[in-house]
Amino acid sequence: MARLTIRVVGEHDDDDRTECTHKVTSVGKPKEAGCTGRTAYSARCSCGWRSAPMLRTLANEARDRHRRDHATKPTPAEAGAAR
Ligand SMILES: [Zn+2]
Ligand SMILES: [Zn+2]
Secondary structure, eight states, X not given: OOOOOEEEEEEESSTTOOEEOSOBOTTSOBOSXXXXXXXXXXXXXXXXXXXXXXXXXXXXXXXXXXXXXXXXXXOHHHHHHTO
C-alpha cells in the first residue's frame, strides 16, 4: 500500500497558493525576506489532492476527512498498480 502523506500547510496569498514555510507572526505577518505573509491554510496530500484555502482548524478537519477517504477507496495510483 502506498504511503500517503497529508499535511496542513500555510499558504501565501499569491496566484499559485505557494506553501509558506517562513516564520510569521501570530497574525500571519511575514518575518523573513521573500515572504508575503501567511493568509490561509490548506491540507495537501501526496496523492495530489489539495483542499481550498481555509482556516487552520478547518484545514485540519479537511485533512482528517481526506485520510478517511483513502481508508475506504484506493488512490488512482494504487488502482492502476493492482492490475
Ligand atoms: Zn512565507
Ligand atoms: Zn490523498
